[in-house]
Amino acid sequence: MGLTTDAARAGALARLRADEAYVAAFAAAFPDREPWGFDEVILAVACFERALVSMNAPVDRFRRGERDALSFAALRGAEIFNTDYKGAVCHHCHNGITFTNDVTHQSSPFDEVVYTNVGLYNVGGTGDYPAGNQGLYETTKNPADRGKFRTPTLRNVSVTAPYMHDGSVATLAEVVEHYQTGGRLIDDGPLAGDGRVSPLKERGLGGMRLDEDDIRDLLAFVEALTDADFLADPRFANPEPQSPFFGE
Ligand code: HEC
Structure with missing residues (x-):
């Protein structure tokens, strides 16, 4: 999704870090991994995607x-x-x-x-x-x-x-x-x-x-x-x- 360069990733991280809700959520999810970075963003997105199980149609x-x-x-x-x-x-x-x-x-x-x-x-x-x-x-x-x-x-x-x-x-x-x-x-x-x-x-x-x-x-x-x-x-x-x- 365009996050293919270090500059793009740094920009995305900066935007997340500027959002208080994300700062609080990342601190809660990764208490031992301060300062969180792109690895934690990837983990979080992957966990969310793994939870998207639709089996009740x-x-x-x-x-x-x-x-x-x-x-x-x-x-x-x-x-x-x-x-x-x-x-x-x-x-x-x-x-x-x-x-x-x-x-x-x-x-x-x-x-x-x-x-x-x-x-x-x-x-x-x-x-x-x-x-x-x-x-x-x-x-x-x-x-x-x-x-x-x-x-x-x-x-x-x-x-x-x-x-x-x-x-x-x-x-x-x-x-x-x-x-x-x-x-x-x-x-x-x-x-x-x-x-x-x-x-x-x-x-x-x-x-x-x-x-x-x-x-x-x-x-x-x-x-x-x-x-x-x-x-x-x-x-x-x-x-x-x-x-x-x-x-x-
Ligand atoms: C030979 C493999 C093949 C067969 C057979 C096939 N599909 Fe597909 N289907 C695809 C592919 C590949 C795409 C995506 C094509 C694209 O985006 O250009 C697709 C796309 C679709 C989509 C759109 C999904 C979306 O999210 O945009 C629907 C709905 C669909 N097919 C239903 C069917 C139905 C109903 C049948 C039987 C009548 C069928 N398909 C037969 C391979 C197949």
């Missing part, structure tokens, strides 16, 4: 035996999501407890992180994504890696619009439409191109043949990954609404 409650946690529509949606029904291959990439193949774990089917081009762009028919935002390619500079991104988790995805790495898809319904057509067609403008026929698109994303009821049910399943308890947990709330770090 309707889908989780259903798996734990609450038979009425899922509506009939969501149950049917789970069936669509988890089988290759009419070309809906969601579970190939969005799988496991996090609904992504981005983490490896004991008995994980993958031993490395998977990057995929889902056909969001095909600028001028070249397979290009917008310059400077080409995913894995930005690191490897391998032309075959253009447009390859990690699979995001789908937990709580109903509250995180807009979608995809650049927020270029507004709603979940439009995301499903994207998979239905097997890529995005951009008619005009500098990014024009047909993602459906991108030479770099993942082969398995050939489009789906879902009807209106299927789409409604698939969306009901995705909505059922929303953990209301997690989202309302005061431990994760902004501790300092007035702080310049959080803003409005």
